[in-house]
Amino acid sequence: MGVKRAAAFRGGSGPLVQAARLRVVSLTLAKHAPIFIFLLAPPALWAVIEGQMALSLSLALPAVLCLGLFGIVWRLPLPDDLRGIEALVSIALVFGLSALLAVPAFMSLGMPPLDALFEAVSAATTTGLSVAAAPDAWPFAGHFLRAWVQWCGGLVMATAVLALLLPSGLPARKLGQAGIDQGDRIASTRRQAQQLLGVYVGLTALMAGLAALAIPDTREAVVLTLSAISTAGFAPRSDSLASYSALGQGIVMLTCVFGAISLLTFILILQRKPKEAWAIGSARRVLLAILGFGAVYATMLYLGGMRSWASVYPEMLNLISGLTTAGFSTGAMPPPGAALLVIVIAMLAGGDVGSTAGGLKLARLGIVARAVLHAAQRPRLPANALAPLRHHGEPVEDRTLVSILALIGIYLAVLVVLWMHMLGHGHPAMPALFEVVSTLSTVGLSTGIVGPDLSDDLKLSLTFGMWLGRLEFFAVLLLLAPRTWMKGR
Numbered sequence: 001m002g003v004k005r006a007a008a009f010r011g012g013s014g015p016l017v018q019a020a021r022l023r024v025v026s027l028t029l030a031k032h033a034p035i036f037i038f039l040l041a042p043p044a045l046w047a048v049i050e051g052q053m054a055l056s057l058s059l060a061l062p063a064v065l066c067l068g069l070f071g072i073v074w075r076l077p078l079p080d081d082l083r084g085i086e087a088l089v090s091i092a093l094v095f096g097l098s099a100l101l102a103v104p105a106f107m108s109l110g111m112p113p114l115d116a117l118f119e120a121v122s123a124a125t126t127t128g129l130s131v132a133a134a135p136d137a138w139p140f141a142g143h144f145l146r147a148w149v150q151w152c153g154g155l156v157m158a159t160a161v162l163a164l165l166l167p168s169g170l171p172a173r174k175l176g177q178a179g180i181d182q183g184d185r186i187a188s189t190r191r192q193a194q195q196l197l198g199v200y201v202g203l204t205a206l207m208a209g210l211a212a213l214a215i216p217d218t219r220e221a222v223v224l225t226l227s228a229i230s231t232a233g234f235a236p237r238s239d240s241l242a243s244y245s246a247l248g249q250g251i252v253m254l255t256c257v258f259g260a261i262s263l264l265t266f267i268l269i270l271q272r273k274p275k276e277a278w279a280i281g282s283a284r285r286v287l288l289a290i291l292g293f294g295a296v297y298a299t300m301l302y303l304g305g306m307r308s309w310a311s312v313y314p315e316m317l318n319l320i321s322g323l324t325t326a327g328f329s330t331g332a333m334p335p336p337g338a339a340l341l342v343i344v345i346a347m348l349a350g351g352d353v354g355s356t357a358g359g360l361k362l363a364r365l366g367i368v369a370r371a372v373l374h375a376a377q378r379p380r381l382p383a384n385a386l387a388p389l390r391h392h393g394e395p396v397e398d399r400t401l402v403s404i405l406a407l408i409g410i411y412l413a414v415l416v417v418l419w420m421h422m423l424g425h426g427h428p429a430m431p432a433l434f435e436v437v438s439t440l441s442t443v444g445l446s447t448g449i450v451g452p453d454l455s456d457d458l459k460l461s462l463t464f465g466m467w468l469g470r471l472e473f474f475a476v477l478l479l480l481a482p483r484t485w486m487k488g489r
């Protein structure tokens with residue numbers, strides 16, 4: 001291997017950057033074909049049972065094509081030199097293609113192509129924003145389709161290939177480390193991925209059973225649980241959770257809280273390690289966030305004249321829905337003001353790392369807060385003192401802090417762009433900000449701006465925003481960057 005001249009490195013890491021190889025990315029994507037089959041087949045079967053043949057065919061045909069594709073490539077191994085950039089853009093394409101494959105199904109339910117794309121992306125990204133004009137008129141198979149796609153988007157699409165299909169080795173580790181949350185949630189080994197999937201399925205089954213005790217229609221209980229554990233938000237009723245009993249609402253929202261906690265917590269509990277489960281801090285962060293935001297929100301409601309528990313309870317569930325990025329609602333959002341701003345901040349924060357929730361994540365914001373305190377303390381230390389920034393007693397690496405700050409910077413930059421777009425259409429400032437944060441944090445709550453009458457250009461912008469937010473920006477931006485594809489061999 002030749003030695004590069006020193007001048008070649010004057011641009012920093014630029015000369016060392018690897019590009020994605022199209023053939024490798026294509027093969028990696030084809031290896032995910034079983035995920036697409038799993039995504040499409042159950043809703044197709046449900047549609048057949050209900051006699052909805054148009055919906056069934058719109059799902060079955062792409063599933064058959066994916067089956068044929070997998071038959072061609074299943075014996076071909078992924079290269080041992082699978083690059084990190086290739087794994088990252090492959091994950092972004094998996095989510096994008098999952099949504100595209102579901103578009104014909106939503107069109108068969110009577111949605112125009114652009115609305116069908118919006119609905120499919122909202123489902124695949126576990127957002128829950130909807131532009132459906134008359135969802136109450138859909139067959140129940142349509143509601144199952146939305147909830148199933150959300151459930152798969154919560155964890156299955158990013159882990160199932162690693163957990164069930166790929167053999168152990170470097171390619172599997174690369175894919176595991178390239179998932180959303182930058183490795184916080186997606187396992188780096190096949191065994192870890194299997195444990196995560198097992199917990200995800202187990203929590204879904206447990207909470208569906210509890211929901212069925214409070215929700216008379218078992219079908220609705222299942223659909224709500226599929227959406228809730230993935231911290232999504234599509235419901236089979238157009239009023240979301242408003243017309244369910246208080247107990248049913250509470251069980252669904254408890255499921256959302258579980259979805260916002262790192263799945264590693266539940267793995268440790270099943271391993272009979274409750275102290276370790278509490279020590280990782282995820283459950284503690286989510287509970288403290290609920291208590292903190294809840295206290296502030298309750299104060300805002302009290303000052304606004306809301307005093308009875310019967311009126312406060314559904315409002316608190318709305319707040320928890322925003323914090324967990326679930327997107328269910330028990331009624332209209334509060335009018336523009338302090339109470340609405342509390343929900344906006346809660347949605348921006350989101351759940352914890354390692355969960356199915358969106359947002360900036362509580363653990364990351366905790367590290368940033370510690371960094372601020374550390375910077376304030378630094379001038380008071382001796383010049384040669386070694387006092388690294390720590391989180392849970394462990395030093396925080398510089399690259400971790402840089403990654404977090406970069407994510408926050410990109411999030412805020414995209415937020416401003418989308419907000420300006422909303423304001424350009426004449427939407428009020430506070431509600432427009434609410435809709436944008438709900439989009440980028442993959443929440444799904446709305447003040448009423450997002451709907452069938454939303455302009456086409458805003459539908460496209462928010463569709464792209466949901467994709468960006470679910471993949472935490474970097475994967476999508478790298479996928480679209482020309483340099484990602486231009487330097488490799």
